[in-house]
Amino acid sequence: MTRQTTRSAPSSVEVVTTLFVVLAICAAASAETSLTVVWSTTGHAASVQSVAFSPDGQRVASGGTSPDSAVVIWDAADGAPLATLPGHHAGVISVEFCGDGAQLAAGHVQIGDVYPVQSGVTYIWDLDSETVVDSFLGGFVSVDAAGGDVLSAGWGIVRDVGVHRVPGGQELADIYTGDYITAAALSADGAIAASGKYEGDVDLWSVSSESLMRTLAHGGPVRAIAFSPDDQYVATAGQGEGAVVYLWQPGTGALVRTLDAGDAYISDVAFSPDGQTMMAAVSTASFERRIRFWNVADGALLETLNPGDDVVNSVAWSPSAATIAYGLSNGEVVVARNPLMLAGDVNCDGLVDFGDINPFVAAITDEALYRATYPNCDPMYADVTGDGAADFGDINPFVALLLN
Numbered sequence: 484m485t486r487q488t489t490r491s492a493p494s495s496v497e498v499v500t501t502l503f504v505v506l507a508i509c510a511a512a513s514a515e516t517s518l519t520v521v522w523s524t525t526g527h528a529a530s531v532q533s534v535a536f537s538p539d540g541q542r543v544a545s546g547g548t549s550p551d552s553a554v555v556i557w558d559a560a561d562g563a564p565l566a567t568l569p570g571h572h573a574g575v576i577s578v579e580f581c582g583d584g585a586q587l588a589a590g591h592v593q594i595g596d597v598y599p600v601q602s603g604v605t606y607i608w609d610l611d612s613e614t615v616v617d618s619f620l621g622g623f624v625s626v627d628a629a630g631g632d633v634l635s636a637g638w639g640i641v642r643d644v645g646v647h648r649v650p651g652g653q654e655l656a657d658i659y660t661g662d663y664i665t666a667a668a669l670s671a672d673g674a675i676a677a678s679g680k681y682e683g684d685v686d687l688w689s690v691s692s693e694s695l696m697r698t699l700a701h702g703g704p705v706r707a708i709a710f711s712p713d714d715q716y717v718a719t720a721g722q723g724e725g726a727v728v729y730l731w732q733p734g735t736g737a738l739v740r741t742l743d744a745g746d747a748y749i750s751d752v753a754f755s756p757d758g759q760t761m762m763a764a765v766s767t768a769s770f771e772r773r774i775r776f777w778n779v780a781d782g783a784l785l786e787t788l789n790p791g792d793d794v795v796n797s798v799a800w801s802p803s804a805a806t807i808a809y810g811l812s813n814g815e816v817v818v819a820r821n822p823l824m825l826a827g828d829v830n831c832d833g834l835v836d837f838g839d840i841n842p843f844v845a846a847i848t849d850e851a852l853y854r855a856t857y858p859n860c861d862p863m864y865a866d867v868t869g870d871g872a873a874d875f876g877d878i879n880p881f882v883a884l885l886l887n
């Protein structure tokens with residue numbers, strides 16, 4: 484009897500093992516997805532500190548630092564500049580659309596005339612007339628889900644958190660925090676204002692009673708705060724000890740989980756419109772710039788994009804989640820595809836196949852019918868070309884996807 488030393492047919496265990504190795508290699512290879520840029524433009528003379536989509540997804544606003552210190556409004560589909568709102572003071576640090584998208588809140592840094600002290604001021608622009616209709620103390624802005632309540636907080640000597648209703652400017656809260664504020668956010672329902680400190684804690688304030696609800700023990704300087712669309716979570720992120728995204732329950736102050744990729748610092752965080760995905764602009768431990776995506780429910784890192792060498796200061800989701808926008812330290816504004824979105828999967832079952840033909844036809848011909856039939860999907864999944872429009876130009880590329 485000879486010992487069998489030759490390897491003939493692999494056992495099922497070996498096949499399964501090999502398959503797992505191949506899958507693992509594929510998973511590792513897909514961990515950094517190639518970036519699909521829809522458009523990019525150098526619209527600012529200096530660093531873009533903030534970007535935001537309008538509620539209808541048709542416009543993108545960006546705010547730049549000195550010397551232009553301007554807000555530019557772009558066509559979200561192709562990056563055509565629609566308006567430039569002239570600069571004020573030493574730069575724009577924060578922009579959000581408000582008032583159903585008819586207005587824009589822009590937080591500025593201003594330097595005193597007599598003493599060179601910095602403070603923050605927020606201007607409310609009417610976008611039709613391109614005029615300033617209101618102004619509030621504070622440079623970090625955040626808007627509730629309805630778009631009517633505007634938080635403005637902090638910067639320099641301003642240690643206040645204010646909440647005002649637009650249009651009209653009615654004051655809902657004016658809270659003196661006593662702290663050097665480095666980030667702020669308003670909950671989706673407008674009931675809670677969050678302010679982050681350089682020292683590391685994040686305070687949650689009741690807007691109605693103007694009182695401190697609780698303090699979240701975020702470690703290290705806070706650079707970004709965001710509430711999930713259902714206010715189930717508040718995310719805090721920053722640098723130092725806290726170069727991770729913390730997810731807290733605002734109601735109890737409990738730390739639910741942390742999203743950690745070993746990064747050096749995080750510039751910005753944004754929940755996807757459905758609240759299921761967290762996007763963050765990060766610098767890695769070797770100071771490479773990345774945009775990361777995590778699954779909120781279990782903290783799994785889903786995707787990483789490499790946007791180049793310039794710092795990503797700000798990230799934003801389009802309302803449909805088909806695209807993202809980001810602003811760079813070199814003055815560029817970029818709109819790119821959401822890497823988690825499978826173009827052509829128009830019925831959102833995770834596959835691009837013949838089952839997508841009918842929803843594709845509906846998406847490009849009858850959007851109302853499409854939305855009624857697929858309420859949890861989005862017609863932008865039919866935008867196979869990635870030009871921001873789901874239309875007849877997508878037919879041939881969609882057919883090619885089906886046949887390949």
Ligand SMILES: [Ca+2]
Nearest residue numbers: 828830832834
């Ligand atoms: Ca499908």
Ligand SMILES: [Ca+2]
Nearest residue numbers: 866868870872
């Ligand atoms: Ca298209």
